[in-house]
Amino acid sequence: MPRNGYFLPIVAVLGYAFLYAPIISLIVYSFNESQLVTVWSGFSTKWYGKLLQDSQILQAAWLSLKIAFSSATLALCLGTLAALVLTRFGKFRIKSLLGGMVTAPLVMPEVITGLSLLLLFIAMESLFGWPKGRGITTIILAHTTFCMAFVAVVVQSRLVSMDESLEEAAQDLGATPLRVFTDVTLPVISPALVSGWLLAFTLSVDDLVISSFVSGPGSTTLPMVIFSKVRLGVSPEVNALATIIISIVALAVFAGGWRAFSVDKKRNAVGAQTE
């Protein structure tokens, strides 16, 4: 029986309804026969068929996935290094500079990041001849740069909350600093590394603004295609695409949650045994 009466549960239910109503409508109307997305005229899966034949969308999707994979991996490496340096390396001369550069992308409007990177690439091209034109390379460079800030935040928070005496113990037992990192630090922060990578991947796959600035002919990402389609109005193909994406994400989130839940259960069971 809720302590404060029914106020909280009602607000919570309304809140969740608010959160999910648009998502559910996307899914429901992807099965709508009619082109007019919001006027129901019968059940049909034809839009999924059309989607799978739309080479523009499919190519863009594949491109976005490739870019996201590379950017996320690069961002993970760079972001982890930055986080490590900022939390474990004590004081050094350029610490505030690095700290500032790492956290700035978090508050920087994407239009500014996109604009500045495009102008950089143009200047670089005229000075060094690289990067040649705008395309996959420039998008990956741009995504890596802004994603590494998010990775750094996630990894940094895990490093800070981690028991530093674990690393000291390893040192005390004969491990050099590099070995301490590989033997102890990395395994202990690995959940943060996974979330960091997933976060970077999601940010890259979803990015519109920065990609719009730094992409070139032949490197149109999925968000760019979707954006140009929806500017012209509603499109049931996009609904179908949305449903597919939502389903994948929902499966992944529930699978991850389920796994964490069962690992916890096992741990508690064994722990109870030893008491």
Add this chain to the structure above:
Amino acid sequence: MQINHYAPLRATATLFGRLGLSGRSLVIAVPTLWLFVFFLIPFFVVAKISLSKATISQPPFLPLYEWTSDGSLKFNVFFSNYQFLFSDPLYVNAYLNSIKIALISTIIALLIGYPIAYYIARSSESRRNMLLMLIILPFWTSFLLRVYAWIGFLKSNGLVNNFLLQTGLISQPLVMLQTDFAVYTGIVYNYLPFMILPLYANLVKFDSTLLEAASDLGARPIVTFFTVTLPLSFPGIIAGSMLVLIPAIGEFVIPSLLGGPDTLMIGRVLLDEFFPNRDWPVASALAIAILVVFVIPIMILRKALGAQIEVH
């Protein structure tokens, strides 16, 4: 006792040491160099271009310097772009409008998000994880698609209007799309998880014995809330609000898809200067102006707030 597998590594390290390099400085150098090249230097490029003038050429602005026909060096530096930014009210208005819209959206998000976060924090532990997962799930789906979903809701023949018309609550469809209202809805909707999560993180650590103490001393639940819970959740409120307010000011997608021609937000203005107008120098000047007026103060504020929160 020491078996020296590390002899060759040690030799390399000594060599590096003599060159002034060490493992440690290399590790520091890698992310620093990357960010320096791809984050910091671009701003210098932008600043340089902001001092130029738009031309019809490739690239569409005058170079910083050029050799004239009589062999002398001519510099093309103009501050007119900055003057223009301040003389044409469009830009200042857009900026102020962005702040206004973002602020109102943040407050609405707070009013909606706080009860939800409170409810989750007060739930039993097993339900909590489920509820949190449901909040986080929309965040992992596409931002763009979630904004798109509202188009279907808010159109003249969209879901909301259809519902209201059919139930007879209105006789004429409401104009909801391409309005400020749609932008508020979009921002609140998309950024709600960012408001809820920090609030939840703060509320869940709440010591329920504090509430019991207040009750024991004679406070009714409402009073306890306003005198104990609310003040202690202040750090969470600030954190959540910052996570909504700051990105919302620079938003592009939401005003672009849901807003009307009068819904001026600074992100959209900048992009319009750059792409349709092809005025790179003005866009650059605008970018620098936003940096100075918005981004840098925010960074300073965050540092100051961060220090305060640590003291807590």
Add this chain to the structure above:
Amino acid sequence: MAELVSGAQTWKDPNATPFIKIENVSKKFGDFFAVNDVSLNIYRGELFCLLGGSGSGKSTLLRMLAGFEKPTSGTIEIDGQDQAGSPPYRRPTNMMFQSYALFPHMTVEKNIGYGLRRDGVPASEINERVAQIMDLVKLGGFEKRKPNQLSGGQCQRVALARALIKRPKLLLLDEPLAALDKKLREETQFELKKIQETLGVTFIVVTHDQEEAMTMSTRMGVMTGGKIVQVGEPHEIYESPNSKFVAEFIGSVNMFNGRVIEDAADHVRLRSDDAGCDIQVAHGISCSPDEQLWLAVRPEKIHINRTRPAGDANITEGVVEEVAYMGNHSVYLIKLASGKQVRVLQSNLERHDSGATHGSERIFLTWGGASGVVVRP
């Protein structure tokens, strides 16, 4: 392993060279001296306790021995080798951490064998030595468990095994028993001492628990404010504290303030308004006439009498305010005429003593001329 005869009191041997030499070591954090000019010699095979409250600098000193902090000044020598510039992974020391610091992603086996793997010891030898040490600390059967599946006491033994298996010259223990409950703590104190005597490894234990220090140590050092105020065997520190601080820090004590009125080669007499009587100290002290001194008398050294005993010093009168019955002994709180409260401890020698001292009784207190220690503030 060390070829030490257990019980050999190496620190008493005037020809012995110290195993650990700490010379004028200081550690500054900003303007604050965490450790202030500490010098200490520790001998091979000792179980040395650093006793102090929080902020006394004992943990910082320990960390400097381990190599996790660099001394701002001074030198540390272990077995004749100056440890300056030596990082923790190259020192002949091993540490048992207060939080145990067991690697959560490794099994008990892997945790314990970690140090040997770092040294490149062959796997077969590692397995043998791990099994041996797990036997010694009574952890047989727990090899494949992970730290989150162990109880607090079991974690502690893994941490100990992990630190001992490398046979370090010096084992450093940071509050090893702090996280255990009282009963377990008492058992473990004796176990630790036994293990130390069996292996002959030199132990340095940091603790804030004086009972622990008194029970386990061969010698102890009392630290406060970054300085070591007294070093000695437990009975020396307890019975002959060198200052008011040490006297009050260890156990409970009664302090009587007095003025020197007689100063002879074989005795000193103090006039004490505090005690309400003259105090006769049965040996000579270097002091000056009229000097203010303190006499520290432990509660168990004071006797309670119903009638006034004979004598002209070390006898005072008071009223019993409270009696605390502790089972094997009772603690009496007695208020003297001067208003001072005195604690007296008496063993309960009989089961139901109807003649036992009770509250509000007027009684006389007395103590021997050599029962107290004269200390200066």
